[in-house]
Amino acid sequence: MEKEQGLLPGNFKFIGGFISILCFIYALVHHFVEPNLFFEGLRTPNLLFCFGLILIIGSKERIEDEYANQIRLYAHSLTSIFFITFIFLDEIEGEKYSFLTELTGLLLIYILIFYYSFKKGVEWIRSPGSKEYFVGVMVGIVILVSQEFLWTP
Amino acid sequence: MISNNLKVERAKVSITQKDLAKEIGVSRQTIHSIESGKFTPSVELALKLAAFFEISVEELFTLKKG
Secondary structure, eight states: OOOOTTOBOTHHHHHHHHHHHHHHHHHHHHHHTOTTOOSGGGHHHHHHHHHHHHHHHTBOOSSOOHHHHHHHHHHHHHHHHHHHHHHHHHHHHTSOSOHHHHHHHHHHHHHHHHHHHHHHOSHHHHOTTSHHHHHHHHHHHHHHHHHHHHHOO | OEEEOHHHHHHHTTOOHHHHHHHHTSOHHHHHHHHTTSOOOOHHHHHHHHHHHTSOHHHHEEEOOO
């Protein structure tokens, strides 16, 4: 069976998840509990958060097969629509969001699309008029906006 | 459009999606998505499934007209 060759071993998913959760907790504490907690303007935790997400995306699934590959392809293509939207927004509004914020948002959107589709199938991506597609796009927008809020000191 | 008798063949030998997935070396979601027609397997996977049930690929997968 065709295997995805360019991926890290599955253990990296847990390492990435651990790093991301730690950084996310740090950001929440910074915003809601102790605003004076300051660590290079949240840039380093944001970078680490991003790095953790990249590890999650770049590592193999527990059972890596052609179905996972197909879902990966669909998730990439749908995430690219958000990426194009970012480019347009940057052009119109003059780079309102930082590149790191955009990247973090896109990685989160990709992860959500991938795991939702892995459980439920990719039918919703194939039919852009569906209710699920609309909800998916809305969730994506909320993630992007909340990213800006969470990582900005 | 490709239809399949995977669910029927699975019922004949009383094997769950999870166990079949383990035997073939794929995830349970893969078997589920094939059964529900959401995913068309590769030739290699189709051959493996047919070999498992000891039938031909044509008996397991059929091409719907129209």
